[in-house]
Amino acid sequence: MSDPNEPSAYAANWYPDANAPGQERYYDGSAWTDQVRPAASTQAPAPAATVAPEPEKGSKKTQSIVGIVALAISVVGFIFACIPGAFILGWVLLPVGFILGIVALFQKGKPKWPGLTAIIVSVIGTIVGMVVFIALAAGAVDDAFQDSVTEDVSAADTAEEEDPAVEEPAAVAVEELVLGESTFGVNAEDGWGWYAVQVTNPNEDYVFSFAEISVEAYDAAGVLLDTSGTYTTILSGESWYVGDFYDIGTGVIDYIEVRVPMATEATYSPASETGTMTITDIVTGSEYDWMTVTGKLVSDFSNDQDFVTIDLIARDSTGNIVGVNSTYTDRVPAGGTVAWESSYWTVPLDSSVTAYPHL
Template identity: 60%
Template sequence: MTDSITPSAPAGWFPAGVEGQERYWDGAVWTDQVRPVGAAAAQADAVPELPSGPAPEKKPRNILGIVALAVSIVGFIFACIPGSLIVGWILLPIGFILGIIALFQKDKPKWQGLTAIIVSIVGTIVGVIVFLAVAATAFDNAFGDAITEEVGTSDVVEEGTAEEAPAVEEESAVAGAQDLVLGETAFGIDTESGFGWYAVQLTNPNADYVFLGAGIDVEAYDANGVLIDTGTTYTTIFSGTSWFVGDFIDVGTAHIDHIEVRGPTAEAATSAPAGETGSFTLGEVTTGSEYDRMTVNGTVTSNFSEDQEIVRIDVIARDGGGKIVGVDYTYTDRVPAGGTAAWNIGFWQVPLDSKVEAYPHL
């Protein structure tokens, strides 16, 4: 009730005589201000909404740093692969330089550039180690060769053969092992591609020794004794006689007068008892023709106790007089343990009536 307020009451909100309503007493008289009962409590409980601050600014990407890191990583990978070292050595310095530039990009992240620099430095160190390892292997192969046989000059520009070399009787320091024996050889030029080719016959006279991962280097020389190119075949040489073929890629317009063959010495032989060593047996080889190309099909059977992956088949073609007129090679994906796998290949530059021989290798 508004008339129940004593004149000495302080200013404030008091019941106004109307249920659910309050009127403001200014300390002397009643004012016209009214409000619902409890409005003050609701107002006190209300939490004022504060203005939101500005959204945090996103730091821009360092695109150059990302590129530098990607280049360095790819260079590192190539530096670990012996056959791709040169690619790694090209990419790693590029990644290093881009990483340095990325560090000086204003208001941009620095970690990509710094990481690129570290990866490029480590990759370069790894590349040097891989190069030294490859060089050491090449040096060892070069100075450990025992087979060196010169082939006589051929009257035909594209092709040539040599007489069989005598067997080496002297035994090696490896218990009972003997050096490989070089037999018939041949070489020529593929007139369509311009590449040279070669075929060499090698005999491993050791019944209980093999040459694992042997490198067979065949060097092509002109009439003046200038080395034109070298072809290399890596293989395992089992006991007995087999043929190995390959290509000369950098002959150009030069004329091959003769070839020389170099291979591992008897000291590189590995003991492998004949009764415990597996072998391959070649099935029937059939030939056909497709347009002006000879097609060759055959099978190879393994008596190894384990599957053999990527078995190479070296193929040579002879004319009616027994002269080697072309070579090629192919691979099988897998020869199952104690099983048989098929293979096929096509000859472009040989007479369609040539006689074909094939030799499987690991």
């Protein structure tokens, strides 16, 4: 017989059996069969060119094109997911890489590692993309809040750079903030402490931007029980600030101390350009066992103001402060009016309420 691995085309027939001299084996046109017979003496040997090659023992695995494409798309998507300005494109590519990776895993006779690697990279890239998105969203909210608070207050500073006529008067001395009435109490229902402090800015053309008003609660032995406070822009005139003490535990508040910014922290802002906010139309009512309070906030600022806080003071018939509360508005239109509402749980229903807005 000829070389069994030599390619040749031949018809089905009896051919000499290379493994058993003296007998013939039948070839059916595609493979050798188990049929044998004694070799005929008169039968001529089969031509070598007509001998069929033995079947090929095995084949080598080819590359997984789908897996390689899936891995490439997942890697590119991972890179874009890490870039703040392009993470959306990463979110588009990563699911594609993930799906193609799954398809590559189910291809028969193809390497599995490209598809598996593509799935892992796409999952990790998606997690990274979520982290980048959350970080950007948090930063955007913080920037928007800070910009809205300072936009009008800083208008005077910008005008100073453009117009020398609004430069800060050198002869005017900035006065210190004045602390007025202050009080505190404890909510009977939850045991939290509360406070209310009066702060007056006597400077007509100066404000205190991002000012910290810190309030400390002490017991009779002078032990500091808890610290609370707020960051705000203190405009010209009188205002009240309220808050809560959450960590006094079993301690008993004997007195509070209030800390406010020094005069050196004031910012020049002419009253004619800064803007003011006023509370009007306060109406109290009752629903079940709590007091309801509604009112309006009027602004003459030249720009919209976001997240304006409104602190409320409730006084009994003798004028004593018996409770505090706080609410806020999402947006106050420039030169416009917005309605607000709040409620008290632990004050007499006939208490009178005053309210004070803060940037």
